[in-house]
Amino acid sequence: MRNEIANFRDCKSIAIMGGTFDPIHHGHLVTAEAVRHRFKVDKVVFMPAGHPAHKDNRQVTHNEHRYLMTVLATMRNENFEVSRIEIDRPGVTYTIDTIEELKKICRPDVRLYFITGADAIHQIMTWKEPERLLAMCDFVAVTRPGYQKNKLFEEIGEIREKYASRIHYMEVPALAISSSDIRNRALKGEPIKYLLPQEVEDYIHKFGLYQHAQQEEVKFMLPLEVMQEKLQSALSVKRYIHTLGVADEAVKLAEIYGCYEDQQKARVAGLLHDCAKDYPKELRLRLCKEYKIKTDEIMEQQTDLIHPFLGAEVARREYQVEDEEILNAIRYHTTGRADMSLLEKIIFIADYIEPNREKFDGLEEARRLAYLDLDMAMKYILEETIAFVKERGRLLHPLSVEALEYYKNR
Numbered sequence: 001m002r003n004e005i006a007n008f009r010d011c012k013s014i015a016i017m018g019g020t021f022d023p024i025h026h027g028h029l030v031t032a033e034a035v036r037h038r039f040k041v042d043k044v045v046f047m048p049a050g051h052p053a054h055k056d057n058r059q060v061t062h063n064e065h066r067y068l069m070t071v072l073a074t075m076r077n078e079n080f081e082v083s084r085i086e087i088d089r090p091g092v093t094y095t096i097d098t099i100e101e102l103k104k105i106c107r108p109d110v111r112l113y114f115i116t117g118a119d120a121i122h123q124i125m126t127w128k129e130p131e132r133l134l135a136m137c138d139f140v141a142v143t144r145p146g147y148q149k150n151k152l153f154e155e156i157g158e159i160r161e162k163y164a165s166r167i168h169y170m171e172v173p174a175l176a177i178s179s180s181d182i183r184n185r186a187l188k189g190e191p192i193k194y195l196l197p198q199e200v201e202d203y204i205h206k207f208g209l210y211q212h213a214q215q216e217e218v219k220f221m222l223p224l225e226v227m228q229e230k231l232q233s234a235l236s237v238k239r240y241i242h243t244l245g246v247a248d249e250a251v252k253l254a255e256i257y258g259c260y261e262d263q264q265k266a267r268v269a270g271l272l273h274d275c276a277k278d279y280p281k282e283l284r285l286r287l288c289k290e291y292k293i294k295t296d297e298i299m300e301q302q303t304d305l306i307h308p309f310l311g312a313e314v315a316r317r318e319y320q321v322e323d324e325e326i327l328n329a330i331r332y333h334t335t336g337r338a339d340m341s342l343l344e345k346i347i348f349i350a351d352y353i354e355p356n357r358e359k360f361d362g363l364e365e366a367r368r369l370a371y372l373d374l375d376m377a378m379k380y381i382l383e384e385t386i387a388f389v390k391e392r393g394r395l396l397h398p399l400s401v402e403a404l405e406y407y408k409n410r
């Protein structure tokens with residue numbers, strides 16, 4: 001048994017301090033101590049995330065650096081521990097997996113609190129198995145001064161009511177310190193002294209961390225395999241297989257009609273085109289409001305039409321895709337629109353003809369046209385789709401009508 005586990009396995013109550021800790025700073029330490037005091041927990045276990053599921057727009061510093069900085073920062077407090085559970089677990093870091101692991105090694109009656117930034121709590125319904133997670137531990141949402149709390153309170157209230165969960169709230173003035181500010185300061189050569197423990201500052205200098213801007217410029221932070229793993233947990237098996245088919249088909253079309261850059265983009269857009277499709281209806285509607293996605297009457301009546309527009313926003317926020325071309329390919333992959341870009345057409349067509357599709361009338365013709373001329377394939381697929389929509393008595397989106405008009409006249 002690892003020592004770290006021996007140090008908290010018999011505790012009656014534990015607060016888990018979840019975060020990327022890139023780097024850990026005094027705001028985190030003050031928060032942990034304040035929570036320990038308020039909730040009278042035996043230990044606070046710092047849990048640096050391995051491959052954060054919802055990361056910010058940059059590459060995260062190597063796990064071992066973040067882990068060691070957290071150890072250095074917490075070593076003077078006997079009530080603080082640091083866990084390698086997430087650092088050592090391969091794949092994307094999901095809190096539910098961590099809580100399950102802790103429940104297995106701790107006393108059966110242990111009370112667990114999960115402390116994290118309010119922004120993360122805000123997104124909690126998009127986490128893996130949120131309802132089960134909310135039932136397994138208390139959450140403590142901490143904010144820094146100046147945080148707009150009204151929306152957070154509203155959401156906490158809704159979640160509490162709906163899932164009978166326990167979400168607490170705490171404002172921590174010391175969280176005026178932030179990891180991103182420390183990184184920016186280090187990059188500009190400005191002092192970071194007194195914002196974090198001296199040992200952590202020494203460590204940052206020793207290993208030259210946060211000195212290069214290029215870390216912040218990476219366009220897709222999630223490596224493709226991490227993206228796929230995340231998608232696999234967000235989608236049904238059938239949809240995931242379809243997604244892989246669309247990505248492969250899109251790359252093939254991009255090879256024929258585009259350049260190398262298009263192939264890369266085609267893979268990402270293909271993988272993510274349905275990333276929000278399995279979200280339940282309520283979550284779709286709530287996220288549209290939250291992300292300020294305009295919905296029209298047709299989308300509201302036929303909520304399936306929301307998924308491409310929401311998907312683009314989820315791709316931006318959850319998968320850190322910044323490229324507008326990719327986001328538009330996701331956004332218009334269901335309705336189409338007039339005068340689509342090469343990538344938009346590729347994803348629209350790949351979605352229709354991907355190799356894992358079960359046979360249906362018109363599939364072979366669509367495949368034949370796709371390898372002959374993309375605009376002809378667009379016209380054919382739009383005609384077939386519009387006929388199908390009408391036949392089923394479903395509502396037709398005006399974007400599809402405009403698209404067909406456009407491709408008929410090409």
Ligand code: NAP
Binds near residue numbers: 116
């Ligand atoms: P993050 O990138 O480290 O933090 C986002 C924001 O919240 C930052 O402003 C950060 O401030 C603040 N923050 C984060 N953790 C904090 C803490 N414990 N105390 C005070 N402020 C904190 O982290 P994240 O990606 O939002 O993830 C936070 C935690 O939620 C992690 O443990 C992560 O694994 C978990 N999570 C799980 C799922 C899932 O299971 N699907 C999804 C998302 C997040 P600083 O930059 O100053 O730290």
